[in-house]
Amino acid sequence: MIAPRLLTSILALLILIGCAAPERPIATARDAIEELKTGNERFAAGRARHPHSDRARRIDTAEHGQHPFAAVVGCSDSRVPVEIVLDQGLGDLFVIRVAGNVIATDETGSIEYVVEHLGIPLVVVMGHVHCGAVTAVLEGSHEHGSISELVGHIQPAVEKVRREHPGLSNEALVPFAVEQNVWHSIEDLIAHSDGVRGRITAGTLEVIGAVYDISTAKVRWLGRHPDEAALCRSSMHASN
Numbered sequence: 152m153i154a155p156r157l158l159t160s161i162l163a164l165l166i167l168i169g170c171a172a173p174e175r176p177i178a179t180a181r182d183a184i185e186e187l188k189t190g191n192e193r194f195a196a197g198r199a200r201h202p203h204s205d206r207a208r209r210i211d212t213a214e215h216g217q218h219p220f221a222a223v224v225g226c227s228d229s230r231v232p233v234e235i236v237l238d239q240g241l242g243d244l245f246v247i248r249v250a251g252n253v254i255a256t257d258e259t260g261s262i263e264y265v266v267e268h269l270g271i272p273l274v275v276v277m278g279h280v281h282c283g284a285v286t287a288v289l290e291g292s293h294e295h296g297s298i299s300e301l302v303g304h305i306q307p308a309v310e311k312v313r314r315e316h317p318g319l320s321n322e323a324l325v326p327f328a329v330e331q332n333v334w335h336s337i338e339d340l341i342a343h344s345d346g347v348r349g350r351i352t353a354g355t356l357e358v359i360g361a362v363y364d365i366s367t368a369k370v371r372w373l374g375r376h377p378d379e380a381a382l383c384r385s386s387m388h389a390s391n
């Protein structure tokens with residue numbers, strides 16, 4: 152049996168070891184992407200760790216503020232809870248969820264807030280397989296009220312994939328439209344945010360696309376927009 156004093160010493164030593172090896176802060180886009188990739192791999196493999204979800208983390212983030220390492224714009228679909236599928240916890244991600252992961256004025260403002268005030272190095276726009284919002288626009292469902300405004304943000308992506316794949320059925324077009332809709336959201340963000348454009352150009356911010364597969368649980372990482380430099384240049388001129 153371990154004497155109480157010895158037990159106290161062991162506990163103190165364990166606490167000291169814990170203090171001596173703090174978690175490495177995630178300060179660069181590369182580190183942030185790596186963290187999200189490994190988190191999703193854990194979740195997809197059924198080995199989620201549910202990090203930063205305990206009482207200590209809750210109290211720490213409440214007392215010392217939030218320091219998320221990335222922003223994620225995802226769809227509101229109930230099968231795509233961002234922190235769960237990327238295996239992150241309290242204070243890790245600044246998440247914006249909206250049907251069809253569109254980026255309009257409010258979403259742009261939210262991203263500008265986290266980029267400018269919290270200094271995050273990475274924004275991920277994450278669409279998902281079998282997205283109902285994208286499918287509805289492809290099928291031309293007649294929506295009314297505020298839904299029609301939402302549809303307007305997805306429409307350009309749908310029209311582009313229709314032009315690029317004229318022979319395909321609506322069903323076959325869905326995966327292309329989901330990916331194109333991610334690129335279109337990034338285009339909207341770059342076009343409407345001086346702050347985001349400036350940071351991309353300065354190399355202090357990366358904006359990347361991703362598509363989550365609700366069947367396999369795996370994220371397909373798309374990387375930066377292929378026309379990012381041209382988008383930044385043309386938007387810069389347009390706003391002058």
Ligand SMILES: [Zn+2]
Pocket residue numbers: 226227228250251252279281282283284285
């Ligand atoms: Zn969706």
